[in-house]
Amino acid sequence: MGIILTLPNTFLDHFVRILPMRKKTIAEIPITKMDFFALPEAFIARVMRRIEIRDRLTLRLTCREFESLVSEAHAGYFDGGKIARNKRDKTKLFIAFGDSHSAARFTGFEFTEEGVEQCLYFLQKLFSTTSISGTFEIEFDEKVLTLDAVRKITKSFEFERIEFSVNSDSQLESSLLLMDDFPNTKYILVLRYIPSPEKISTLPSMEELHIRGEKTIDDEHNKFEIDSDLFFTLLGKHDNLCLDNVQISADNCDKALQIFLNESSVHSVEISLKRSAIVSWLRNHKITEDNESGDVCGEFTIAHISVSCMHLRLEYTHHISKKTCHIHIRATSSLWSDENARAVLCMEKEYEDV
């Protein structure tokens, strides 16, 4: 008592101020010994969904009950992932979940049928189901990562979006069959080879379709062109298109722009085509290399033109409907310099708020 009375006033003032704060935390929850498995099942499930893959491995070593709980519990949500042949070590399989700090990558499995079986066993011990938000990439292979193998691995997965990178007709066939297993998933299809035009035109609607044809040797690649009929078939069908070697005229560029504006589901189109077609299309609209940023040419406004004339950004507004889109044209040298070279024409709409 005496000690408190001799304390300076400033301390007492402070002490009085902290008293009510302490009072709030005085009611302490009694400490109880609690067994994890005494928690209601729903609570356990919620906690298990938040446990990282590495920690799930450790939990399996804790006791039998945890060992089985880990394999029976939902693994939670991962942002993206991939299954493919390991690019750094082609003798191994590559499987990854998530792309953040909690990401897990497994590269120890042999790229063989046995390795796939081991991977499958491993995943079955780690979770019953997992949900992948974002994009999960799948790269099929004719011998190891076959449709059957990928089906077994992804059987317990839920996907928001799958991206297939495809190098052959058989891989394309596998991708299309796997899509049937996940009807509510969105798809990105990257064709790294050139299927027949009939096959391309009958593809189901994708969130994104890329036709790159990288695998084809140069001469064949140069021969391959997406003609205007096929291009317009694809333009109305897929939400986002990215196409190499499109052969369309300047008039068809106008037609493409109008279809693009009027198809509400189509969000972006990126095509590479001969500069002569683009230049001629621009000239039809009185857009030339002499224009400057801010110039208005009919329905087009030049948002930016680079000094090198390699990049041109336009804003387009239809004079009646007032629908708008952004247009970006890029080339590897001045757009107006070599009309036989190729350039990329990209049209993009603003995402509408839902």
Place this chain on the structure above:
Amino acid sequence: PNVKLVTSDNEEFVVDFRIAKMSVTVSRLMEAMNMSETDDASLLSNSIPLPNVTKAVMARVIEWCEKHKNDEPKEEKENDKRGRTTHVVSDWDKEFLKNDEFGRLCQLMGAANYLEIKGLFNDISQTIANMIHGKKSDEIAEMFNIHCDLTEAEKKEIRKKTAWCED
């Protein structure tokens, strides 16, 4: 306006209407009892019985709610399996829960579940997951009061089948 909440051990807590509304359970009970923010008489004459929450736990729940009463409502669809990311526990919440051992967290989690305060429930389940993070199996066993019934040979076998898989 204030709302009276009565715990299982008959302790009365008088809380701000906004705090009471953070609990879906309390909100529903107020609705059922025709208690509204604009009707002071209905708030004064009624109290909300919460038979599944003790005063010690309620005090902690209210402390959490006080801190979060002005938070923007988060649109987290419980059954939406897509597009959900890991729940991030804020620094204040980490500090709030850091001294609670597992048994206390369970009681708090039970209350958050009964009161239907999703933010607190998610905070606690993520905190328990974080408690496990990076720990060795025997540390986890001790934390959760688990007796390890795996033999060394079994542990070795489990390790063998998973160790070579990780990057």
